[in-house]
Amino acid sequence: MESKAVPCVNVGLVSTDRRRSPNNWLCQLDAEIISCTRCPRLVEYRERIAREKRRAYLDWDYWGKPVPGFGDPEARVLVLGLAPGAHGSNRTGRPFTGDASGKFMYPILYDAGFANQPDATRRDDGLKLTDLYITAAARCAPPDNKPLPQELANCSSYLDREMEGLKNLRVIVALGQIAFDAYLNYLKRRGQLASRKEYVFRHGAKYGMPDGKILLASYHPSNQNTQTGKLTRGMFMEIFSEAARLAGRES
Secondary structure (H helix, E strand, C coil), X not given: CCCCCCCCCCXXXXXXXXXXXXXXXXXXXXXXHHCCCCCHHHHHHHHHHHHHCCHHXXXXXXXXXXCCCEECCCCCEEEEECCCCCCCHHHHCCCCCCCXXXXXXXXXXXXCCCECCCCCCXXXXXXXXXXXXXXXXXXXXXXXXXXXXXXXXXXXXXXXXXXXXXXXXXXXXXXXXXXXXXXXXXXXXXXXXXXXXXXXXXXXXXXECCCCCEEEEECCCCHHHHHCCCCCHHHHHHHHXXXXXHCCCCC
């Protein structure tokens, strides 16, 4: 008896169509993430923001749900962020889409050869990623951009399943301290890391990890970092040029 495929919410947004994949694990994971209600505080916040909206987006039908990962299932590079922005991906339903962080990051990904266009405005804008997948430590927009430790723990199984399913990964780009720690905690859950002490977060740090992958650390492309000059375009481009080189791609 032929198995029934799970509908893919992000079909057409990745360089490899998930419907034609030899298995539909990513479609199944997306569906579970989108329906998740594990964190009552985050459920209340994301849904309230989606109702109240921001003045500039009153005509938008906000996503208002957990945001699944996005990108190429055959990716060699993983970008690990913090959480959806309240009026960014909580509005659009796609990571780093429709906010200042994405406006800063996607032109870099385009120049580094990972994206087919420099703009990311909505889920149906034609953006596709090649050899790169984007996910986050938390899948719901948190108040003040600060998920609680228990909320990060509640989301950790989704990251575990992505890491296990993305078989070709070579490089992890962690955007910010929380994302950096989320990857280290993943390795601890797998029994591959006894302590995080020797792995210190700083922009540009590079570590060979026990699972054979390389961890690159970057400041998060938040407004606070980019507007103050803490993170410049040149600094961010260096991170993704290095990621491309380490993954065996031409930058």
